[in-house]
Amino acid sequence: MTTPSHRRRSRPRRPTALVSAVAVAAVALVVSLAVAFRPGGGTTDVQDAAKPVAGTRVSDSPTAGTPSASASPQPSVSSASPTAPASASRSAAAATASARAKATTAAPPKTSTTGSLAGRIRPGVTYQGVATSYDVGNGDGACSFGPTSDVMTAAMNTADYETAQACGAYVAVHAGGKSITVRITNECPAPCQAGQLDLSRQAFAKLAPLSAGRIPISWNLVGSDTSDTISIRYKTGSTQYWCGIQALGHRNPLARLEVRTSGGWKRLARTGYNYFLSEQGTGCGAAIRLTDIYGEQLTVEGIAVKANVVQSTRVQFSRH
Structure with a gap:
């Protein structure tokens, strides 16, 4: 009898299933006790282990394809970190630019900003020397300007005459608290030395008595106020x-x-x-x-x- 025999063979599976369920429960109990009594363990560890994966940040999971529920629109550390260095760079750049601006706007020596085509006699420079005097006659001289009635003239020493580059220059001469302006019309050869001016007698007399013969002076290039054209x-x-x-x-x-x-x-x-x-x-x-x-x-x-x-x-x- 095939059917009864088949049924008898299927009935014993119930006790087997029950035994299996008891075995699983026993294993679970053992695992729970092991977790509970491990060093530093406790019930909270079991609870934490049971938290859903959805609580993990997206940035912590390289395989995440979409933001998790805990993701926020706030910038992460990686997106915010370049801001601080960029700000620092801009501050440093601003400080550097400020320093350069100060260096650029600082007043340089006059000799470097004016008269760039000048020779030995340069604007903004005061020269030290001595003054002597001579009779200018009709006012003509090495500059070949020709005779003139202008007596406020001077001959420039050969070094500063510089192959006639000094011709026509106006210089202010200072001595003993007095000042005059003369025009260079002539050259004073040796023994005139660099810095020396040989003034017309009329010009010299405005600074000191002719009997002084030789006086210490300082002099500098000045502009002319003439209204005449060239x-x-x-x-x-x-x-x-x-x-x-x-x-x-x-x-x-x-x-x-x-x-x-x-x-x-x-x-x-x-x-x-x-x-x-x-x-x-x-x-x-x-x-x-x-x-x-x-x-x-x-x-x-x-x-x-x-x-x-x-x-x-x-x-x-x-x-x-």
Whole structure:
């Protein structure tokens, strides 16, 4: 009888299931006791172990695909940390920029900011030396300005004369609490030393008695307040094939004289007698460009080659 036999064989499974359930309960009890009595263990550990995984921060789980319930819109440490260094960098950069600004705006020596084209005699510099005197005669001198009734003139020592670069310069001379202004029209050769001025007798007398002969002085370059404009003169013998050009009445010392050519401006060499020469005739009769020691440039047009004729212009350098 197949059916009863089959039923009898299936009944004994109930006790087996019951035994299995008891065994599982016993194992669970043993595990619970083991956890409870481990060092530092307790019921709270069991509770913590049972917390849902949803309580874990997303940033702690590299496999999380979506933010968890505990995620907040507040910036994490990793997103906030670059802010502090950037702020510090901006502060440091601002401090550096401020320091640079102070260094830039600090007043530098006058010699470095003005008269960049000057030679030995520079604006803003006070020179020490001695003054002597001489008879200027008709007022002419090495600068080739020609006779003049102006007696407030001086001859510059050869070193500071510097191949006529001092010609036409105005200098203030100080001695014994007195000051005068003279124009350089001549050169004082040896034994005149660097810093020495050989004044006209009229100019010297305003500082000390002529009998003093030689007095200590200080002097410095100054600007002229003349309202006259500059004049141009071609040297005697000048033609379109050879010429010497001279500028007269310039308010500031002259640094360069150039002539216009087909290839651009050509700078002419200056002589010790204060003419600028074009020995091959280049630019003779063409436009002339004058540059003072401050870098100001003036262009003169329409000056014909007329030997030893003073021709007026309409230009003048700014006063400094």
